[in-house]
Structures are given as C-alpha cells and as structure tokens.
Amino acid sequence: MEYLYIAICVIILLLAGCVPEEVPEEPEPIVQPEEQPTTEEPQQEETPEEEQIEEEIHYDDEEDKLLGEELFEEGAEEIQPEQEEPELTEEEQIQQIFDYAETKIKSYSYKYKSPLGKQYTLYVKENKIRIGTLSDDYKIYLDTEKKTAEEWCISHTKCGRETGKIADLDYYDAYIETPIDWLPKITEAKKIDEGFYYGKQCWKLDTNIGTVIIDSNFGFIYSIEQEDKEYLFLDAKFNIVKDSDVNIPEYLIEE
Numbered sequence: 001m002e003y004l005y006i007a008i009c010v011i012i013l014l015l016a017g018c019v020p021e022e023v024p025e026e027p028e029p030i031v032q033p034e035e036q037p038t039t040e041e042p043q044q045e046e047t048p049e050e051e052q053i054e055e056e057i058h059y060d061d062e063e064d065k066l067l068g069e070e071l072f073e074e075g076a077e078e079i080q081p082e083q084e085e086p087e088l089t090e091e092e093q094i095q096q097i098f099d100y101a102e103t104k105i106k107s108y109s110y111k112y113k114s115p116l117g118k119q120y121t122l123y124v125k126e127n128k129i130r131i132g133t134l135s136d137d138y139k140i141y142l143d144t145e146k147k148t149a150e151e152w153c154i155s156h157t158k159c160g161r162e163t164g165k166i167a168d169l170d171y172y173d174a175y176i177e178t179p180i181d182w183l184p185k186i187t188e189a190k191k192i193d194e195g196f197y198y199g200k201q202c203w204k205l206d207t208n209i210g211t212v213i214i215d216s217n218f219g220f221i222y223s224i225e226q227e228d229k230e231y232l233f234l235d236a237k238f239n240i241v242k243d244s245d246v247n248i249p250e251y252l253i254e255e
Contacts, residue, residue, distance in 0.1 A: 094189050097203060101180055101219030107241035108220070112176060115229035124178060128246035131176060138166065140174050141248050149174035154249055164252050179221035179233045185209050198222050198234055 088096065107125035111134075114120075123130045129142040137155035142148065149169040189212070192204040197213045202222065205212045210226040218238060224231040 090191055094191065094203070094205065097214060097216050097219050098183055098186070099219065100215075100217065101183055104218050104238070105180070105220065106239050108236060108238050109241055109245070110179070110236040111232075111234050113232040113234070114176075115231060120176065122176065122178065123241050123245040124180075125241045125243070125246045128243075129175075129178075130246045131174070140169065141246070142171065142175060147171045150248070152248055152252060154252060179236075182209065182221055182224060182231075183219070186212065200236075 107123075109121070109123045112120045112122055119134050121132050121134065127143055127145040129144065131140040131142065132138070138151060138153050141150050141152060149171045151166040151169055151174075153163050153166055155163070186205075186207045186209055188208040189205045190207075192206050192211070194201075194203045194216065196202065197204070200215050200222065201217060202213050203216045205214060210224050212221055212225075213223045214221050215236075220233070220236055220238070222233055222236070
C-alpha cells in the first residue's frame with residue numbers, strides 16, 4: 001500500500017513537470033500617429049528693429065492712428081520729410097517784396113503828401129484813378145489807358161452852379177506818380193533795418209532813389225526820403241476800392 005502511494009506521487013510530479021510554462025505576452029508596440037502637414041504659415045518673429053519702430057510710433061488722435069494703420073497695412077513706403085527751401089539772399093528777399101505789389105495789390109487808396117506840403121487823396125483801381133484834395137470837392141478822374149484827365153465838382157455845397165464837369169486837363173500835368181510807379185525806378189537797394197513804420201511792418205532800404213520805407217508784406221512804398229525833399233504815401237488800404245470810387249458819378253453825367 002505504501003508503495004502504491006509513493007507511485008501515485010511520482011506520477012503526479014511527472015505530470016506536473018510536463019505542463020509548459022506560460023510565456024508572458026510581449027506588449028504591442030505603441031504606434032505614434034503620423035504628423036499631418038500644417039497649413040498655417042509659421043509666424044515671423046519680430047526683429048528688434050521692428051519692435052523699436054513700433055515703440056516709437058505715437059498718435060495724437062484716433063484719426064491719425066487709423067491713418068497710420070492703413071499705411072502699414074498697404075505697405076506704404078516711408079514718407080520722406082520735405083526738404084527745406086534754401087534761404088533767400090538779401091537781394092532776393094528785396095526783389096520778392098517788390099513783386100508783392102504786383103501779386104497782392106489789385107486796388108489801393110492812400111493819402112499823398114508832396115514835397116511842397118500839399119496833400120491829396122488817391123484811389124486806384126485797374127486803369128482808373130481819382131485824385132482829390134483834402135479841402136474841397138473838386139476831383140480829378142484819370143484813365144491811364146486813354147490818357148485822359150477830367151476835373152469834376154461832385155457837390156452842390158462847394159461848387160454851386162458849377163456842379164459837374166469843370167474842365168479837361170492835360171493828363172501828364174494832372175498825373176501824380178503812385179508808390180507802384182516808383183518801384184521800377186529802384187535799380188539798387190540794400191537793407192538798412194526792418195521794423196514797424198507808420199503802423200506797418202516794413203523794411204528800410206538804401207536805394208538809388210533815396211531812403212525808402214516799404215511794406216514788407218505788400219511791397220507798397222510809404223516814404224521816399226531824398227537830400228532835399230520827402231514823399232509820403234500814408235494811410236494805405238488795399239483791395240477795397242470799389243468802381244464807384246474811381247468813376248465819375250452817373251448822376252453828374254449829362255445824358
């Protein structure tokens with residue numbers, strides 16, 4: 001019996017040794033998903049120069065800001081600063097002042113004091129001139145194209161029955177040179193000083209016709225001082241003379 005028990009144990013052991021050992025399964029390899037090509041463009045890093053430009057841009061108001069953004073969006077070229085015009089020489093500045101008389105003055109009026117002391121009022125527009133004295137109502141009407149001069153009295157108070165045309169005058173005897181007429185006579189000029197003369201901003205010039213004081217904004221001469229005499233052109237007003245100031249009143253003209 002004992003032998004039978006031992007034999008059974010041996011058989012069990014032999015059967016147990018014949019059972020194959022379990023081999024551990026190898027883990028399946030992890031497959032990484034393939035990288036899909038991206039359609040987004042890589043962002044371009046700002047260079048230090050671009051960052052510096054953005055830091056330097058300042059806008060005064062929203063409108064300027066919008067305008068600046070539009071320029072950058074459109075890729076506008078950098079706006080170059082305008083070049084400053086070269087400074088004029090003194091001679092060029094003087095000529096520029098002379099030219100103002102032609103470009104800025106279309107009509108003018110002023111009081112004229114002659115070297116002899118007599119005073120007149122003058123109104124000038126285009127080819128018409130009216131000359132009057134400060135003491136009476138006799139007026140001289142001149143046409144610089146037709147070269148005519150006529151004396152008229154325009155008031156019954158001082159003229160009485162003589163109201164109307166008094167006489168035809170010699171044009172050249174009646175004509176009084178205006179400040180604009182004097183300008184072409186200046187062929188040499190040097191600046192002495194500048195400042196306010198007779199209430200106007202002026203230049204004082206040493207010229208071949210004498211010492212001249214001229215309006216630096218309009219090119220209008222206010223005085224000409226020579227060795228033994230002086231011409232004064234004062235209380236000037238520009239571009240306000242009307243046609244009625246230089247034409248004979250219609251009510252005085254005989255039909």
